[in-house]
Amino acid sequence: MQLKKQQISLGLVNPKNPVNVASILRAAGCYGVASVFYTGQRYRFAKDFNADTKAFHKVIPTVGVDDLKDVVPTGASVVAIELVEGATPLPEFEHPENAFYILGPEDGSINSETLAWCDHVVYVPTYSCMNLAATANVLLYDRLAKSDYAKGNALIRQSRDTNNRTKI
Template structure:
């Protein structure tokens, strides 16, 4: 059973035992089926950072190919224990077992790539990233619906690139977010900071 099958099975199980409004609320930001694909990642720290990003931006799964990560399997950067909530799955081929409606989007410094600020994200996507010390294989690029690049000077590390890509997707989305509640639910319990604009009326 692949990671997407587990995801949809969990929804069916929740539907049996939870009120509809709870099920809708839990899955509302995951309906777009955002999957992160890592080609032969090397650094456990970077994979941990990717898992943290996946949790923050509510990707539904992370998959990876190659054997280097498995040889350095114990990572400590995932301080929120995101792997217990988001599947991290080893794949022989990073694009295997994808439903037809999921578009493959490679994030790479490739000739002909679309600048990320100009890119319109598909509703459902597998975002593929190359390794820290290499590039996405050409055969995977050939399968892609789109190739995008992040127009920085030089290249960022793997985890930073995933964070920027997912933030761009969030910033361009039309999700109805209660920002006050999002701040309260995301911040540290010791954080009591408030900001009042100079032109804001007194309450």
């Protein structure tokens, strides 16, 4: 069983934690993300110490760039995910078919210059801010939950860990 090819890319603004980026790569692999771009030097210096246990970094292009605006995929709507006043709550957001999601750094925010060229700004309603990897997972799951997604035992068999053969 093959999952539908997604038109999703992620842009990470100066991520600092290689474990978070590795977790994002795992989520990207699970939810069909085509590519991941990142800015800044912090992850470049630390990326060799990653925790991408499924090795999705070998399958999903993970590219360091100077400016995310320069790599917006053709035809993609740019969606910033940030806790800023005036943003749309994620449960009310309708995901574009072709999306470039931009996520801010763990220890800061997406700057207003970047937010100005985004098509949408969305936030995840929580009682506190989540870390980068948690935000990416919630975002990608929300996109899946609102879509016409694949279901059934064939998908379960394809997706589960090799040590899991449980049936109900």
